[in-house]
Amino acid sequence: MNNHITDLTGQVFGRLTVKEFIRSKNGNAVWKCVCECGNEKEVLVQQLKRGYVKSCGCLAKENGNKYAKNNLHSDEVKKKALARKLEVDSVDGTMKSALTRKISSRNKSGIKGVRWNESRKKWEASITFQRKYHFIGRFVKKEDAIKARLEAEEKYFKPVIEKNKR
Known part of the structure; x- marks a missing residue:
């Protein structure tokens, strides 16, 4: 690891725990992280620090499923869709x-x-x-x-x- 790169090993960002430094890409550090679900993901340091990446993708999938369950499959949405179709x-x-x-x-x-x-x-x-x-x-x-x-x-x-x- 370069001397100018801050060591993030062991730090937690959302569901990701930083495991090790991988490489520097165009002056940006890339870190290998392990998600709470067990998947590994390589992430740029800015994405971790700014909160753009919080998981391996499982968080977005869960949130999407919750949204769909609460919004797309509700009786009200089905009634509106049927009304539009009938119209x-x-x-x-x-x-x-x-x-x-x-x-x-x-x-x-x-x-x-x-x-x-x-x-x-x-x-x-x-x-x-x-x-x-x-x-x-x-x-x-x-x-x-x-x-x-x-x-x-x-x-x-x-x-x-x-x-x-x-």
Whole structure:
């Protein structure tokens, strides 16, 4: 260690305890520190003394998790986010994005709102509109279920889509 560098060995800065001098980088001392969590970190002396670095990064992670838990996941924030989404994406209580959404990868019929009921051995058609589930019916033929679903889309979705175009 150079004679002009103050020995910080053993000093504590936040969660960091200074272990040893590493090198001088552009006239700035770099120290190896050990965090309370056990991780090691190399830190410039100015960052330690000015309080810019207080841990290996675990403190920021903990604070971020606390912030997220208290702010991002609160019921109030969720309600505000839903209100914003409804304001932008809603027409008469119906989400425009839901009307044009792609088919789920879990869909086995290839048509939204049409599914095979294994216990009844029939095709079922349904539609959700303005957050209400509407059961259309059960059909022996898949084609009949698809036709019924498409008719329901015309009845429920088309007026909303047309209204949105204006």
